[in-house]
Amino acid sequence: MHNTLFVHASPHGKHALGYRLAQKILAKETARNSNVGLIERDLLAAPLSPLTHRYASALASHNIGDSIDAALTESEQLISELEQSDRLLIATPMHNFSVPAALKLWIDHVVRVNRTFIASAEGKQGLLQDRPSTVLVSAGGMLQGDNPQPDFLTPYLTLILNTIGIRNIHFVYLQGLAFGEPAIDKAWQQAQAALIEADVLTNEMP
Numbered sequence: 001m002h003n004t005l006f007v008h009a010s011p012h013g014k015h016a017l018g019y020r021l022a023q024k025i026l027a028k029e030t031a032r033n034s035n036v037g038l039i040e041r042d043l044l045a046a047p048l049s050p051l052t053h054r055y056a057s058a059l060a061s062h063n064i065g066d067s068i069d070a071a072l073t074e075s076e077q078l079i080s081e082l083e084q085s086d087r088l089l090i091a092t093p094m095h096n097f098s099v100p101a102a103l104k105l106w107i108d109h110v111v112r113v114n115r116t117f118i119a120s121a122e123g124k125q126g127l128l129q130d131r132p133s134t135v136l137v138s139a140g141g142m143l144q145g146d147n148p149q150p151d152f153l154t155p156y157l158t159l160i161l162n163t164i165g166i167r168n169i170h171f172v173y174l175q176g177l178a179f180g181e182p183a184i185d186k187a188w189q190q191a192q193a194a195l196i197e198a199d200v201l202t203n204e205m206p
């Protein structure tokens with residue numbers, strides 16, 4: 001049994017190109033193996049709570065008591081979704097050269113010292129199981145090719161996932177989406193080709 005955790009963070013929800021491409025990936029996973037489960041985390045339809053004083057204090061405390069447990073309930077739920085899955089699929093827009101605020105909040109809930117990573121003299125060591133992970137990044141401008149814009153999203157999300165133990169990460173870009181229909185078509189074709197090359201999609205998919 002495989003379980004994919006699908007995290008998506010576009011304000012356009014199901015209309016976002018990244019969401020639609022993710023659906024193709026999920027359909028392909030099911031076609032390959034009917035014994036596949038899905039955990040979906042829609043960060044816009046069900047926004048996470050802002051970080052509270054209790055949450056920040058709980059992270060700093062070594063005494064895990066009842067009140068601290070309560071402060072960590074939402075974080076525990078999100079971490080358990082990562083623990084119950086062995087695949088990760090993230091569809092995210094680029095906002096201001098980095099991850100959107102909704103995805104940053106998810107990160108702040110799941111990257112927890114002594115829970116998903118430990119800090120040691122050698123640096124931070126992730127405690128979660130590594131798994132094949134695909135990140136679909138949608139951007140209005142260009143991230144690759146001639147004259148690309150700065151990209152803080154890719155190195156940041158790579159470091160964040162590495163921190164909690166996830167190292168097998170494949171980034172695919174839907175870029176230039178602000179330049180009209182021909183550019184969107186081209187971005188869609190290029191992203192599909194990249195996914196086929198990575199064996200995440202197959203040629204037979206419609």
Ligand SMILES: Cc1cc2nc3c(=O)[nH]c(=O)nc-3n(C[C@H](O)[C@H](O)[C@H](O)COP(=O)(O)O)c2cc1C
Pocket residue numbers: 010011012015016017018019092093094095096097098138139140141142149177178
């Ligand atoms: C607040 C905000 C900030 C954005 N910042 C960037 C940016 O830094 N670089 C870029 O290429 N596009 C930027 N965009 C454009 C989005 O990345 C683009 O519209 C993308 O298609 C959104 O993908 P989605 O449909 O999955 O939400 C920004 C859009 C918004 C709403």
